[in-house]
Amino acid sequence: MIISTFLVCAGLAAQVAAACDRAKLQNAATAYVQAQANGKLTLLGLADNTSYAENDNPMNITKGLLSQPITIDFNRSIYDTTQCATFTELTAATSKHPYVIHTRMLLDDAGSKVTKIESVITDSGDWAFNATGHLYWTRQEKWEPIPENQRDTRAVIQAAADAYLNQWGNSTLPVPLNTPCARLEGGAYTGQSNPSANTCRMGAFPQPLAVANRRYVIDEELGAVDVFNGFPWLEATKPNGSVPSTNFIRVERGLIRYIHEVTVCETRNCGR
Numbered sequence: 001m002i003i004s005t006f007l008v009c010a011g012l013a014a015q016v017a018a019a020c021d022r023a024k025l026q027n028a029a030t031a032y033v034q035a036q037a038n039g040k041l042t043l044l045g046l047a048d049n050t051s052y053a054e055n056d057n058p059m060n061i062t063k064g065l066l067s068q069p070i071t072i073d074f075n076r077s078i079y080d081t082t083q084c085a086t087f088t089e090l091t092a093a094t095s096k097h098p099y100v101i102h103t104r105m106l107l108d109d110a111g112s113k114v115t116k117i118e119s120v121i122t123d124s125g126d127w128a129f130n131a132t133g134h135l136y137w138t139r140q141e142k143w144e145p146i147p148e149n150q151r152d153t154r155a156v157i158q159a160a161a162d163a164y165l166n167q168w169g170n171s172t173l174p175v176p177l178n179t180p181c182a183r184l185e186g187g188a189y190t191g192q193s194n195p196s197a198n199t200c201r202m203g204a205f206p207q208p209l210a211v212a213n214r215r216y217v218i219d220e221e222l223g224a225v226d227v228f229n230g231f232p233w234l235e236a237t238k239p240n241g242s243v244p245s246t247n248f249i250r251v252e253r254g255l256i257r258y259i260h261e262v263t264v265c266e267t268r269n270c271g272r
């Protein structure tokens with residue numbers, strides 16, 4: 001009895017404490033972009049023991065890509081005030097070494113220190129990689145704040161993204177797609193020939209895919225969610241394994257408007 005009351009209180013306390021300030025998350029994401037542009041970790045407010053991983057490999061942050069400067073042509077971030085988390089997409093097309101990078105950061109409850117950074121980093125040879133194409137298309141899209149009276153709940157936004165991923169495991173499941181809807185995979189854009197159509201619909205994969213290990217960042221104000229996940233099947237050498245992947249999704253009135261997929265080809269044999 002005492003124990004269960006304690007657990008309930010601890011649970012509530014954790015929920016309340018986790019809500020953090022949007023402006024602080026915006027500052028953290030801006031600092032992240034500047035840190036990556038300059039290759040200077042000191043521009044980021046890191047916790048003492050910030051965990052850092054690139055493409056699911058934990059590593060010492062001082063040895064990572066974040067410690068090297070990259071010319072960034074475009075960046076887009078979303079802010080999860082419930083989880084104290086940010087997500088940022090970096091498009092580096094004119095950099096000496098082009099990249100498209102998706103990064104998820106977790107902050108402490110005060111929203112001031114970054115406790116975890118994980119990135120999916122794609123470059124030449126990864127799935128449909130073309131940073132020039134990515135830059136061209138992402139620049140044309142509108143991910144503006146959703147008017148307050150039209151905002152979806154976190155649950156609706158997450159459900160839309162989950163439905164999209166779940167459909168890969170069962171092609172008959174419905175997916176709430178808007179018309180228009182466009183998907184940017186690496187640098188390839190489905191909306192290229194007909195921007196007013198719904199070009200996000202997918203056929204069935206040759207076998208059902210279970211997309212596991214989903215980690216979300218959800219922003220009701222921007223109607224956006226990013227789902228870090230393991231993408232199965234793509235690697236011929238790992239038929240039952242998965243590769244690092246994320247889907248960055250814009251939802252408007254419950255319907256998917258844009259999808260950006262970034263997926264790593266670990267053995268460099270799936271992107272071509």
Ligand SMILES: *[C@@H]1O[C@H](CO)[C@@H](O)[C@H](O)[C@H]1NC(C)=O
Nearest residue numbers: 047048049050051052115116
């Ligand atoms: C960092 O250290 C704090 C305090 O010791 C601990 O609560 C937290 O779990 C640690 N975070 C990570 C990512 O290891």
Ligand SMILES: *[C@@H]1O[C@H](CO)[C@@H](O)[C@H](O)[C@H]1NC(C)=O
Nearest residue numbers: 048049059060061062063064
């Ligand atoms: C990470 O690398 C830096 C620079 O070489 C080093 O000072 C630090 O001790 C390393 N941290 C860990 C946890 O290995």
Ligand SMILES: *[C@@H]1O[C@H](CO)[C@@H](O)[C@H](O)[C@H]1NC(C)=O
Nearest residue numbers: 033034037072073074075076
């Ligand atoms: C990131 O994007 C913002 C606009 O959203 C822009 O003001 C800023 O200069 C960009 N940062 C870099 C390093 O490109």
Ligand SMILES: *[C@@H]1O[C@H](CO)[C@@H](O)[C@H](O)[C@H]1NC(C)=O
Nearest residue numbers: 130131132133134136137187
């Ligand atoms: C990359 O995208 C750009 C812009 O859409 C296009 O001009 C170029 O041909 C693409 N490159 C490759 C290798 O597909």
Ligand SMILES: *[C@@H]1O[C@H](CO)[C@@H](O)[C@H](O)[C@H]1NC(C)=O
Nearest residue numbers: 167169170171172173174208
């Ligand atoms: C696929 O989804 C449909 C509902 O659309 C359901 O009836 C069916 O049982 C599912 N199939 C599998 C193999 O889970």
Ligand SMILES: *[C@@H]1O[C@H](CO)[C@@H](O)[C@H](O)[C@H]1NC(C)=O
Nearest residue numbers: 207235236237238239240241
């Ligand atoms: C993958 O899973 C299938 C079905 O469980 C199994 O038959 C096959 O041997 C597995 N392949 C590898 C390389 O593990």
